[in-house]
Amino acid sequence: xxxxxxxxxxxxxxxxxxxxxxxxxxxxxxxxxxxxxxxxxxxxxxxxxxxxxxxxxxxxxxxxxxxxxxxxxxxxxxxxxxxxxxxxxxxxxxxxxxxxxxxxxxxxxxxxxxxxxxxxxxxxxxxxxxxxxxxxxxxxxxxxxxxxxxxxxxxxxxxxxxxxxxxxxxxxxxxxxxxxxxxxxxxxxxxxxxxxxxxxxxxxxxxxxxxxxxxxxxxxxxxxxxxxxxxxxxxxxxxxxxxxxxxxxxxxxxxxxxxxxxxxxx
Amino acid sequence: xxxxxxxxxxxxxxxxxxxxxxxxxxxxxxxxxxxxxxxxxxxxxxxxxxxxxxxxxxxxxxxxxxxxxxxxxxxxxxxxxxxxxxxxxxxxxxxxxxxxxxxxxxxxxxxxxxxxxxxxxxxxxxxxxxxxxxxxxxxxxxxxxxxxxxxxxxxxxxxxxxxxxxxxxxxxxxxxxxxxxxxxxxxxxxxxxxxxxxxxxxxxxxxxxxxxxxxxxxxxxxxxxxxxxxxxxxxxxxxxxxxxxxxxxxxxxxxxxxxxxxxxxxxxxxxxxxxxxxxxxxxxxxxxxxxxxxxxxxxxxxxxxxxxxxxxxxxxxxxxxxxxxxxxxxxxxxxxxxxxxxxxxxxxxxxxxxxxxxxxxxxxxxxxxxxxxxxxxxxxxxxxxxxxxxxxxxxxxxxxxxxxxxxxxxxxxx
Numbered sequence: 001x002x003x004x005x006x007x008x009x010x011x012x013x014x015x016x017x018x019x020x021x022x023x024x025x026x027x028x029x030x031x032x033x034x035x036x037x038x039x040x041x042x043x044x045x046x047x048x049x050x051x052x053x054x055x056x057x058x059x060x061x062x063x064x065x066x067x068x069x070x071x072x073x074x075x076x077x078x079x080x081x082x083x084x085x086x087x088x089x090x091x092x093x094x095x096x097x098x099x100x101x102x103x104x105x106x107x108x109x110x111x112x113x114x115x116x117x118x119x120x121x122x123x124x125x126x127x128x129x130x131x132x133x134x135x136x137x138x139x140x141x142x143x144x145x146x147x148x149x150x151x152x153x154x155x156x157x158x159x160x161x162x163x164x165x166x167x168x169x170x171x172x173x174x175x176x177x178x179x180x181x182x183x184x185x186x187x188x189x190x191x192x193x194x195x196x197x198x199x200x201x202x203x204x205x206x207x208x209x210x211x212x213x214x215x216x217x218x219x220x221x222x223x224x225x226x227x228x229x230x231x232x233x234x235x236x237x238x239x240x241x242x243x244x245x246x247x248x249x250x251x252x253x254x255x256x257x258x259x260x261x262x263x264x265x266x
Numbered sequence: 267x268x269x270x271x272x273x274x275x276x277x278x279x280x281x282x283x284x285x286x287x288x289x290x291x292x293x294x295x296x297x298x299x300x301x302x303x304x305x306x307x308x309x310x311x312x313x314x315x316x317x318x319x320x321x322x323x324x325x326x327x328x329x330x331x332x333x334x335x336x337x338x339x340x341x342x343x344x345x346x347x348x349x350x351x352x353x354x355x356x357x358x359x360x361x362x363x364x365x366x367x368x369x370x371x372x373x374x375x376x377x378x379x380x381x382x383x384x385x386x387x388x389x390x391x392x393x394x395x396x397x398x399x400x401x402x403x404x405x406x407x408x409x410x411x412x413x414x415x416x417x418x419x420x421x422x423x424x425x426x427x428x429x430x431x432x433x434x435x436x437x438x439x440x441x442x443x444x445x446x447x448x449x450x451x452x453x454x455x456x457x458x459x460x461x462x463x464x465x466x467x468x469x470x471x472x473x474x475x476x477x478x479x480x481x482x483x484x485x486x487x488x489x490x491x492x493x494x495x496x497x498x499x500x501x502x503x504x505x506x507x508x509x510x511x512x513x514x515x516x517x518x519x520x521x522x523x524x525x526x527x528x529x530x531x532x533x534x535x536x537x538x539x540x541x542x543x544x545x546x547x548x549x550x551x552x553x554x555x556x557x558x559x560x561x562x563x564x565x566x567x568x569x570x571x572x573x574x575x576x577x578x579x580x581x582x583x584x585x586x587x588x589x590x591x592x593x594x595x596x597x598x599x600x601x602x603x604x605x606x607x608x609x610x611x612x613x614x615x616x617x618x619x620x621x622x623x624x625x626x627x628x629x630x631x632x633x634x635x636x637x638x639x640x641x642x643x644x645x646x647x648x649x650x651x652x653x654x655x656x657x658x659x660x661x662x663x664x665x666x667x668x669x670x671x672x673x674x675x676x677x678x679x680x
Contacts, residue, residue, distance in 0.1 A: 142278035
């Protein structure tokens with residue numbers, strides 16, 4: 001991964017409530033949010049040498065900052081999201097336009113199925129996992145599987161706080177996994193156990209899961225994650241990863257953290 | 267107690283993800299039962315699986331609750347839709363998205379009713395009549411502007427062949443062609459079926475006609491007498507051939523040769539190569555094969571037997587034909603139509619010693635017609651199967667031996 005799509009938080013704020021984290025009364029400290037976002041970008045650009053593509057922020061689309069939900073990028077094809085809530089549907093055209101103007105083949109899901117991009121589709125090189133129910137519809141995965149010739153294992157998300165797969169499930173570059181087991185039902189937990197050996201899995205404790213420890217960005221042996229997740233960092237260090245904690249609590253007010261703020265382009 | 271039922275599809279990576287298990291558990295936990303049908307498990311990790319689930323409940327409310335619970339997991343209700351039709355844009359022209367038939371029994375759904383497609387045959391289109399009450403298969407060339415042609419795949423149902431009831435050679439259709447297989451059992455099974463069809467034909471049963479499509483090797487190899495006997499005994503009811511089989515059969519009657527070879531002496535006779543030309547010329551002078559037989563010019567053989575026993579002959583021409591004989595259809599589209607018109611009522615097809623006529627006839631036959639392809643060259647039955655006539659039983663043997671053995675199994679003593 002050498003490039004990430006990001007969007008500066010010029011218009012970020014809480015203007016509606018579409019997940020349990022969002023409360024209109026819980027005002028975002030805008031200056032603080034901007035500082036946190038730039039600190040995150042510094043880690044990517046200066047510490048990890050990642051190229052960043054910055055989208056132009058749009059007034060009235062406060063969640064455009066969460067570019068993980070733009071869609072997914074596979075090679076030169078971009079599948080643009082189809083959001084569940086009307087509050088975010090206005091973002092689709094801007095994401096599509098950005099991909100088009102950067103010479104991606106833009107694929108739209110030609111049905112009324114919802115799909116919220118890399119928020120609900122992530123995985124390892126040989127197998128992808130698709131989170132469904134709160135935001136994405138399970139029916140979208142066979143379409144993507146057919147298009148990209150990949151196995152996509154659907155996992156139902158059963159805890160409203162973890163409404164996207166990337167809030168509770170983080171595959172790492174060495175085949176390990178950070179996840180919060182209670183976000184899945186018994187079937188999902190079994191599937192994860194079948195695929196990833198116990199020694200390779202970290203069941204993130206709840207107090208770190210609610211800080212979105214799993215909403216981390218793994219680039220090679222570096223893991224950028226929200227600050228305050230000590231047990232997760234310790235586990236990562238023990239497995240040869242270098243954690244890069246970043247304070248992102250202003251974005252947690254909206255139900256997003258490091259991973260939600262980025263989209264892997266290649 | 268009420269019985270309610272709904273059919274749903276589940277599609278995707280549903281096995282390893284336990285999505286199928288979850289859906290089935292939900293159905294049972296909520297008080298329903300289920301049957302699985304049409305289970306297709308992906309053969310590779312990447313290939314998705316597909317399962318058709320029939321859900322049964324004792325009340326509509328329970329069924330609705332179950333459907334509501336399983337739909338988020340990808341279960342979609344398998345709604346039956348009517349077939350779609352588009353008007354043919356011009357004579358001989360089909361709409362772009364026309365449905366291309368297989369030779370398996372096929373139905374189309376019109377106004378909620380499943381209607382069988384008549385005259386099914388592979389590689390045709392389906393036309394629905396003006397009233398929407400019947401449907402039949404139609405070759406591209408016969409389409410008339412404005413005809414209602416079935417398009418897409420919705421509302422079209424193809425039924426696989428039922429497992430044959432008889433445990434004879436036709437019960438193992440599609441078995442690989444092999445020169446190693448003994449023929450005796452296959453021939454006695456064919457004979458048994460022909461005996462039964464002859465009885466049924468006497469009682470005017472449907473689909474009791476036996477069709478033989480053959481090439482001139484039948485005459486050259488010495489199968490003429492056996493085939494004549496089969497026709498005279500009422501075992502063959504329809505003959506498809508070309509100019510050559512008819513010409514050499516009558517050459518044998520007039521000159522005792524086949525392509526100039528003395529059939530009894532077994533060697534070329536002087537100027538024998540002219541015999542078939544002189545035969546054709548003589549029949550052309552008479553005007554028809556019928557007249558040649560009824561006037562007593564042709565007295566014995568396959569043509570004589572067909573004329574005397576009222577067995578229809580469809581003779582299709584080819585590029586290399588001499589003459590041709592009167593009655594040979596030289597326009598290939600007309601020949602195909604004439605053959606097609608004779609297919610209804612055929613209950614067994616014997617395709618003997620002719621690649622062209624075997625493949626042409628095979629393509630016209632519905633999969634429900636038991637078919638035997640006999641050729642000395644194994645590539646002919648293989649070719650027929652490759653072209654889609656999977657029901658054909660292949661016998662690799664020479665035409666004369668096959669016909670002689672078959673006639674013997676049916677009671678011929680000489």
